Amino acid sequence: MRRIIPAVLLIAAAAFLAARFFPRITMKQVSVITIPGGADLYVNGVASGITPAVRLVPGDDVHIAVSRDGFLPVDTLLHTVPDTVMLYLTQGTLLVINTIPPGCTVNAGNFTGQSPCSLIAFSGNPIEVTVTGDMGVSVTRTVNILSPGMRVLNISVPWQFTDSLTGMDLAVIPGELLPFAMGPMTVGRSEVTAGMFAEFMNEMDPVLHRDSSNLVGRTVLMDSILKCNWRGPVSFNADTTAYAPLPGMEDHPMAGVTREGAIWFCAWLTEKSVTGLVFRLPDPDEWASLAASGDGMAFNHSDASEVILTRNPLVDDGWARTAPSGAMGYSPWGLGHMQGNVWEWLSEPGTAAGGSWLSSPQDCASGSVINLEEDLGYPFTGFRVAATGRPADIYSGNESETEVEE
16 A cells, blocks of 8 residues: 555656646648649748648647749748638749849848849839849849749949950949940959059060160060050069069059050960950949949049159058059949059050049049050059950850840
């Protein structure tokens, strides 16, 4: 008897604890019907077949969700489960949003996501989609949803990359941001630097053919494309076998090059680059549009005139002449020194744009141009590369920039 009583007490205690902490779950059979049918059914987050369906579920607090392509998803929490659950699906349009580059922030009404992404929109209602890239530039498009189904929206924003073979930093500007109908452009983020130009010169003249009939310390190549009577940012010592930037000038713009020398560099870059693009000098309209993105930025300038080749002593931006790449920051399109630093040769013969380290603030503007002798090199003139299109091997799977397709 003494042994039976403790055993009974243990059983009773176990029963009490089981009832207290492990309550009995009552199951119930429910029929889930959707109009129209054929929707994916989820019960408490678990895929449970296609509607209409009959499922055994807990008797209370059941989460039921249904979804079908082309319709807005529906979900409901049932505190008490009825015998039948009827859910009506509203027909909509699946809007798929792709961006170049991927990974942009997408905002559309109450929706926020990261591309590539998709959302359901109502037919007959316009939807405003805003895409923001990692450079902070936003592009907004309004899409009119005329019929249910699926639509694809491709949007490009400015983005930047480094050419893996040449090391040049480039920015890609979408065509929809430019006022001329040329599609996207790929542009040097800064002027061509002395360091990069020295690489070009070494490939053009690997043995440094000296020009003994001209200035001391010059080569035939230098006399061809660096026609100036001052020491430029690229030179060589008598005991060296290669062109090299002067110490500290590696990232400064290549000033002093003739317009022909700039064109030669573009041809060399076209062959060297992994982008598959044909590089050239920008034309005046292109340059002005690209430079306008940097209006209001600080720039490297003087109050003096290029004629006397001296700076105003009251103007001090930290550099005696040119400033290195990116020293004054980059525009929202990722372009630096479009105003000031050096005038930049354009595709139009004898024309350069943008002002220089010797220019007045009025000349350091997106619409400012100067006429120069194109077969001479100037200590205040350099150049920037440009190309029509974007790299063929980067994000090539998304060719349309703004088109909305069925």
